[in-house]
Amino acid sequence: MGYSLKNDNGEECCMDGMVGIDGDGKLVIVSVPGGAAIQQMRELMLALSCVGAFNLDGGASCAMYYDGQYIATPGRQLTTTLQISVNG
Secondary structure (H helix, E strand, C coil), rough: CCCCCCCCCCCCCCCCCEEEEEEECCCEEEEEEECCHHHHHHHHHHHHCCCEEECCHHHHHHHHHHHHHHHECCCCCCCCCCCCCCCC
16 A cells, blocks of 8 residues: 655655554554655554554654665664564
């Protein structure tokens, strides 16, 4: 499922991220290259059936690393990270 999110002027802005949980208790992690307004992120998380979510710092602070490679590369050195491990 792909989304194209732009600011109110139709321009791409900085990258943003959110973490949420859907109605089935599954973790949903979203990184939006080009960024989005908080209302757009809210609508995106609702479209992904999230019942709760929180916004992460965006811009150069946003990165996503999975299975040994960057999906989204940070623009600066990160001092705080959210790390998720799966057992089983």
